[in-house]
Amino acid sequence: MRLSNRNKASIYNFVHTLLLMMVIFGIAVFLLNEYRFHAVGKESYIILILPILLLVIFHLNGRQIFEYDSDGEALNFKNRNIIPFLDRPLHxxxxxxxxxxxxxxxxxxxxxxxxxxxxxxxxxxILKYEISYLSQKEVNDLKLSLNKVVKANEEKND
Structure with missing residues (x-):
């Protein structure tokens, strides 16, 4: 069985770019408000904190792209980030x-x-993979495939 969310990489890139633009825009609005306009009071910190918080959550979810292949005699796992220099890809x-x-x-x-x-x-x-960006159906398919392999291994050992 093969499982991959590589086709969603463009969506993740778009969301990441949008979050970065929101952070830059938030910093600009915050600085303009603090030093020039004084239009908003303490609420201006929300304009700064909210996009940064969303960007942090996006990165804390872990590597976005997960690929799994159980065809043949080997299991193959790949886990990588959409931004290559942030994390080393796992293979x-x-x-x-x-x-x-x-x-x-x-x-x-x-x-x-x-x-x-x-x-x-x-x-x-123990090997660790981040699968936060998989849909529930993809996670269930992954569990089903891994269950088959574990059950086959248990039958061989008995």
Missing amino acids: DEFPKYKLMKYEVVNVFFIKRLYITISSKNSGST
């Missing part, structure tokens, strides 16, 4: 038989995928 590929378990964690608007794989050196390794 992991490992055989299906190494997958021990997975967990999807939802905290408010942030979703994370934790994958536990078997490792020769330490016994197990």
Whole structure:
């Protein structure tokens, strides 16, 4: 099964650009109000804080692009940001038989995928992926695919 939200990258770029423009506009309006017009009182801080808060939330959600491929004998995970220099992209590929378990964690608007794989050196390794920008249907499809792999691995080990 293949899962990707790469086709939504243009939407994420647009939202990011819009948020940056709102921050710049907010700073300009705030400075003009403080030093020139004095039209708005303490409410002018809202013009400054709100766009910055929205931009921070956008980046705290994590990497926007998530790709998953379970075709063949390996599982392939890619997780990257739309802005290349902000985060290093994650890319992991490992055989299906190494997958021990997975967990999807939802905290408010942030979703994370934790994958536990078997490792020769330490016994197990946990890999973390940010899936906040996946739709609920895509998350359910991902869970279904990973469940199949985990169940197949448990049957082989029994």
